[in-house]
Amino acid sequence: MAEIIVDKNKCNGCGRCVKLCPFNQIKIVDDLAIIDAGCTMCGVCQESCPAGAILIKRERLTTEDTSNYRGVWVFIEQYQGRIKPISLELLSKAKELAQRLNQELAAVLVGDDVSHLIKELTSYEIHKIYLVENEVLKRYTTDAYTYTLISLVSQYKPNILLIGATNTGRDLAPRVAARLRVGLTADCTDLDITEEGYLLQTRPAFGGNIMAQILCKYTRPQMATVRPNVFKKSVPCSNSQSPEIIKIEAKLNPLSIRTKIIEVVKEVSEVTNLEEADIIVSAGRGLGSPDNLYLVRDLANILGAAVGGSRAIIDAGWLPHHQQVGQSGKTVAPELYIACGISGAIQHLVGMQTSKRIIAINKDPEAPIFKVATLGIVGDLFKVIPLLIEDLKKVKNK
Numbered sequence: 001m002a003e004i005i006v007d008k009n010k011c012n013g014c015g016r017c018v019k020l021c022p023f024n025q026i027k028i029v030d031d032l033a034i035i036d037a038g039c040t041m042c043g044v045c046q047e048s049c050p051a052g053a054i055l056i057k058r059e060r061l062t063t064e065d066t067s068n069y070r071g072v073w074v075f076i077e078q079y080q081g082r083i084k085p086i087s088l089e090l091l092s093k094a095k096e097l098a099q100r101l102n103q104e105l106a107a108v109l110v111g112d113d114v115s116h117l118i119k120e121l122t123s124y125e126i127h128k129i130y131l132v133e134n135e136v137l138k139r140y141t142t143d144a145y146t147y148t149l150i151s152l153v154s155q156y157k158p159n160i161l162l163i164g165a166t167n168t169g170r171d172l173a174p175r176v177a178a179r180l181r182v183g184l185t186a187d188c189t190d191l192d193i194t195e196e197g198y199l200l201q202t203r204p205a206f207g208g209n210i211m212a213q214i215l216c217k218y219t220r221p222q223m224a225t226v227r228p229n230v231f232k233k234s235v236p237c238s239n240s241q242s243p244e245i246i247k248i249e250a251k252l253n254p255l256s257i258r259t260k261i262i263e264v265v266k267e268v269s270e271v272t273n274l275e276e277a278d279i280i281v282s283a284g285r286g287l288g289s290p291d292n293l294y295l296v297r298d299l300a301n302i303l304g305a306a307v308g309g310s311r312a313i314i315d316a317g318w319l320p321h322h323q324q325v326g327q328s329g330k331t332v333a334p335e336l337y338i339a340c341g342i343s344g345a346i347q348h349l350v351g352m353q354t355s356k357r358i359i360a361i362n363k364d365p366e367a368p369i370f371k372v373a374t375l376g377i378v379g380d381l382f383k384v385i386p387l388l389i390e391d392l393k394k395v396k397n398k
């Protein structure tokens, strides 16, 4: 429960809050700021008032209050009009959670000219789709998307809100949680419902040495981000009922959006997005030296693959951290994963063992990586990889 108060003795009517309220909910009457009923308690005015005249009082929710929050929501991340795979992964888990709670499953679709995606979402047994379209939402900006989400949450009060732990989600979710003053469990590896009906959020803690289980009992929505490739994608259902579409007008104050995207420049890099790559060639300490990385790069190039690595070589500085696969790196599930000189420690396996096919090259026949490999090559990678490259070139040139 929250309440917003303007201290008459402190407010001098300067109007700063009026300009900055993202939802245009403040007016000045007789040199005093008056807050309108559409206030979402986003807190922007409180932070920006130079006189400290605005106070938002928040109290812990009682069990009765929390029962007013219903539904499991998934933020649908889309880029250039295409739904990101993480959103479909979240939908499959969210459907399960919603069924356990006997609550509705809803998708939140935000952007500009994205209504064509409703057709695709319709096949995932969603009860409601909240659609917000506006040209200021064409490209992701922290402010515009944060204000849009908090306005939806304040109005429709979901019980659970799930967001992908992608670059966008990792920026958006903490902002939304902080503005709503609710908890957020980032980078979950599992989600469940407890007997009491709380969202049980599991994530690695203390550098991955323990799995922490987290509950948010006193705030709503219960918010979590989940890494890509942790859950299986939702499967389209041909006889899915049409969801209710709730179109919401984005009434955003342009002055409250502090960033403008002038240009999008694609980074020229050997790594596309590891989490979305179809083929990954990964390097381990078995390469002996960073000078030998050319072997995995050449193999990756010929296969059109992304390059990943074990933590051993990332820690040694051979590759940047965003290329690390595993528990403290990225979780991947490509069609093909080729592990070159990687032993297969459990922390590496948890990040790649759901790959569709795994080829392991290792000179030690006892290496644990062979336990998860579809195809194991026991041999010296300095001999095996050049032979593979040679053969692949022949196949390509045919």
Ligand SMILES: Cc1cc2nc3c(=O)[nH]c(=O)nc-3n(C[C@H](O)[C@H](O)[C@H](O)COP(=O)(O)OP(=O)(O)OC[C@H]3O[C@@H](n4cnc5c(N)ncnc54)[C@H](O)[C@@H]3O)c2cc1C
Pocket (backbone or CB within 6 Å): 206, 207, 208, 209, 283, 284, 285, 286, 287, 309, 310, 311, 312, 313, 324, 325, 326, 327, 328, 329, 330, 340, 341, 342, 343, 344, 345, 346, 347, 348, 351, 361, 362, 363, 364, 367, 379, 380, 381, 382
């Ligand atoms: C909390 C925690 C989190 C962690 N998170 C991660 C993580 O996210 N990702 C991760 O990868 N690790 C992680 N680790 C580290 C993990 O435990 C291992 O230490 C690491 O994965 C080992 O990397 P590696 O397989 O490259 O090296 P090694 O274990 O040293 O294996 C090298 C392999 O190369 C083989 N080899 C050597 N020479 C050749 C050759 N010429 N030809 C073929 N094979 C050869 C060897 O037989 C050996 O199997 C974590 C550890 C902890 C404690």
Ligand code: SF4
Pocket (backbone or CB within 6 Å): 006, 010, 011, 012, 013, 014, 015, 016, 017, 018, 028, 032, 033, 048, 049, 050, 051, 052, 053, 054
């Ligand atoms: S910014 Fe503060 S002092 Fe200025 S009008 Fe708003 S509440 Fe009053």
Ligand code: SF4
Pocket (backbone or CB within 6 Å): 004, 020, 021, 022, 023, 024, 025, 026, 035, 036, 038, 039, 040, 041, 042, 043, 044, 045, 046
């Ligand atoms: S919506 Fe936000 S900025 Fe506007 S009055 Fe409410 S708390 Fe203040």
